[in-house]
Amino acid sequence: MKVLHTIAALREALPQPGANAFVPTMGNLHEGHLSLVRQAKGHGLPVVASIFVNRLQFAPHEDFDRYPRTLVRDCELLESAGCDLVFAPDERELYPQPQTFKVQPDPALADILEGHFRPGFFTGVCTVVMKLFGCVRPQVAVFGKKDYQQLMVIRRMVEQFALPVTIEAGETERAASGLALSSRNGYLSDEERAKATELAAALKALGQAFVQSPERRAELEAQALAGLKARGWLPDYLTVRRRSDLGEAQAGDRELVALGAAKLGNTRLIDNVEL
Known part of the structure; x- marks a missing residue:
């Protein structure tokens, strides 16, 4: 497996456009990331994984500076999953000058839910993914x-x-336990992880509950928020969409999905369940 840090080296290693998966x-990898690598491997193409903590999608008060950088461990995990090439640029390589050109996603999709509570988040995501x-x-x-919302925003951007x-x-x-794997789970204490x-x-x-009583959606969502709050969470949203x-x-x-985001201690978690 090759580990490359510059766009020039990447282009030299992948001279033919459209010939990779x-x-x-953003690194700090777990089994969820590795399952995506194995899925990509199923296309019979060289698999490229990028590792880059993207400043553009973090608000000033968020965890950009303390987000774990674990490149050596990540590369070992990627190699074990069958990855062929890792592209791990630093900020100066990917953003050699201030990124003043940005991709502004459709507000109807990107300014709700995560985008409402993290303004500018999807602009940062779309810009780095496009790059x-x-x-x-x-x-x-x-x-x-x-x-889930990120997946939809990226799909819409590509279209x-x-x-x-x-x-x-x-x-x-x-x-x-049923806990969705996330790089931010590492912030949780043992007690918080169980909770x-x-x-x-x-x-x-x-x-x-919505399937049983769809006409009560707003009431059911309010009850779900109150229930999590009563158990010590600080929920942003729980909703059926x-x-x-x-x-x-x-x-x-x-074809519905229940989505939620809530803070447990100092850690903000997101999850979703397709219905």
Whole structure:
């Protein structure tokens, strides 16, 4: 497995555009990332994984500076999963000058839910993904369903710009307890980790309740928020939405997803359950 740090070296290693499968990451890898690499491997193409902590998607008060950088361990894990090439640029390589050109996603999709509570987040995500696509030039890119809204925003961006990339979804990997795997789980204490399963449980219960009484959606969402808050969480949202556009679910809608974000201690977790 090659580990490359410059765009020039990447282009030399991948001279033919559209001849690789790509898994973008911010490092601090876990089994969820590795499952995406194995999924990408199924296309019979060289697999490229990127490791880059993208400053543009962090607000000033968020955890950019303390986000774990574990490149050596990450490369060992990627190699064990069958990755062929790691692209690990530093900020000066990917952003040699201030990134004043940015990709502004559709506010109807990007300014709700995560985008409402993290203003500018999806602009940062779309900008770095667009730039990484330009560097790696993949045929297919795999993104995890755990970041459900992010997956939808990237898909819409690729459609809108007619990019020659197929966006593929990878299923959420969970611990035996049911906790969705996340790089930020490392911030949790042992006690918090045991308690963290309550978010997925609340989303599952909300989804089941909505299926039974869709006309009570707003009331059920308020009850779900209050229930998590009573258990010591600081929830941002728990809601049932259409998978197609993340619009508010109504009676008669099919293909729904319950999504939530909440802070446990100092750690903000997100999760979703498809209905």
